[in-house]
Amino acid sequence: MIPYYGRHSPTMLNEKKNPIRYGYKVWDLNTRPGYLIQYNPYRCAGTDIRPKLGMGGSVVVDLLCKLPARCDNIYFDNLITSLPLIEALKEIGKHGIGTVRQYRLQACPLTSTTEVKKKDRGDFLICY
Known part of the structure; x- marks a missing residue:
């Protein structure tokens, strides 16, 4: 989750997550050391x-x-x-x-x- 507290429709509320409750959900593909190769924003019904x-x-x-x-x-x-x-x-x-x-x-x-x-x-x- 990428934290975001402003007003924008794709933001999600995850009540069980303590550090980041509001934000954008992003699926990502990383290397073993943690470098980002590719990402996909979560699109609810568009997935x-x-x-x-x-x-x-x-x-x-x-x-x-x-x-x-x-x-x-x-x-x-x-x-x-x-x-x-x-x-x-x-x-x-x-x-x-x-x-x-x-x-x-x-x-x-x-x-x-x-x-x-x-x-x-x-x-x-x-x-x-």
């Missing part, structure tokens, strides 16, 4: 949403369409990560890495939450 990917996945694919071919690994947070997004990235030749929220697993055969909590911090499981 082209692919039904299979949802809002976040559609924005990620749109941002990556203009990215140079040399960038292969894409990292994102759990707000955006989903299995359909990973599959869509695979189709365009990119690799997606992120933490998936439990309700977005779509019946994948993963280790249960109770078993994962018993393991040490830093343990991981690779499934193909």
Whole structure:
């Protein structure tokens, strides 16, 4: 969110965000050190949403369409990560890495939450 307290219709109120409650929502694509490559302002109804990917996945694919071919690994947070997004990235030749929220697993055969909590911090499981 870019803070803005003036009068302009695209500003949004996000009551759960403490530091920035009013402002413009912007989707951005950054390098690992934090340099901005590309950004997309949030346009509410004007956003082209692919039904299979949802809002976040559609924005990620749109941002990556203009990215140079040399960038292969894409990292994102759990707000955006989903299995359909990973599959869509695979189709365009990119690799997606992120933490998936439990309700977005779509019946994948993963280790249960109770078993994962018993393991040490830093343990991981690779499934193909």
